[in-house]
Amino acid sequence: MARWRPLPAGLDPAVARFVVQLRKLKDDSGLSLSRLAAKTGYSASSWERYFVGRTVAPAAAVEALAALVGADPVRVEALREAAARALTQLQPDVEMCDDPPEPTVGPSRAWRFGRTALTAGAGALVGAAVTLLVLWPKAFDAKKQALVVTARTAYTCTYKQRDGLWYAGNSTTTTDFLEVDMWGPEVAELQCLLQHAGFSPGAVDGSFGPLTETAVIDAQKAHRLDIDGRVGPQTWAALRG
Incomplete structure (x- = not known):
């Protein structure tokens, strides 16, 4: 079965566990992002952020997704709260979201710092600088790990007809x-x-991107299938036949 893209290297374990659970619920629902958005009231772009761990989904979104597949909302909410607590530390690549997303223009990244950073004096600033120097190599390593994790296998097409x-x-x-x-x-x-x-x-790289989606839609139109850019048994049958 096809896999999700790897989570960002260095993502807090609590956030990672929550995102993995969200992805499982999404798979269990059998819904495309657009249909999931229609049924929950949260946009497809919002769900994309939730599924990569960039934003911690709000409680209402999690409850709506759990309801679609009959999952225990209490357990999922516990994972969500644990992910939210993890954000009390500096997490520049993850956002908290308490309300339904609204259309915005410009950057959406929210940089959050602890309360003490707002009132700390010169001594705290020195301490922060020292911490940055200590963590900088780790951040650099995390980026290198991300490049390794997201590396793709080279694929070829060897066509054969059977049955x-x-x-x-x-x-x-x-x-x-x-x-x-x-x-x-x-x-x-x-x-x-x-x-x-x-x-x-486009390229045969094993990554389902916009060009692949457009090709799927064109194939679905040609074979008079339901046009949603998503591949299931009917699209497979048309392409293999």
Whole structure:
């Protein structure tokens, strides 16, 4: 089955656990981001931030998602609260969100500092400078780790027809659900089949991006399928046939 993109290196463990649970609920729902947005009242772009750990989802959004799949909201809320508590420390790449997202213009990153930083004197400033010098190498290492984690495997298309169906050598699935921001050999297989059918997905890199989504939509139009840019059994059947 296709995988989510790796979480950012250095993400607080409590935040990571919460995001992993959110992703599982999303997978269990079987909904695309657009349909999830329609059913919860939170925009697709907001859910994208929640699913990569950039923003801690508000309680109302978590409750709505849990309700869609019949999950225990108490357990999920406990994970959310633990993630929120983790943000009492400086976490420049993660935001807290207490209210439904509203359209904004310009940067959305919220930099939060502890209360004591607002009242500290010159001594605290010196201490902060020392801390920065100590943590700087670790931050640099985290960036290097992120580059390693997000590295992609090289994929090729080796087309073979078996029992009347086409295969490209990356995956034999006919049922896996794929959508934007997922990656893995199943996505590479999809890209090869799209290419084979005359719908260019861009590079065959195993990453479901905008070009791949456009190619999927074009294929769905050509085969008169439901047009949502998301791949399921019907789209697989059309591309393999």
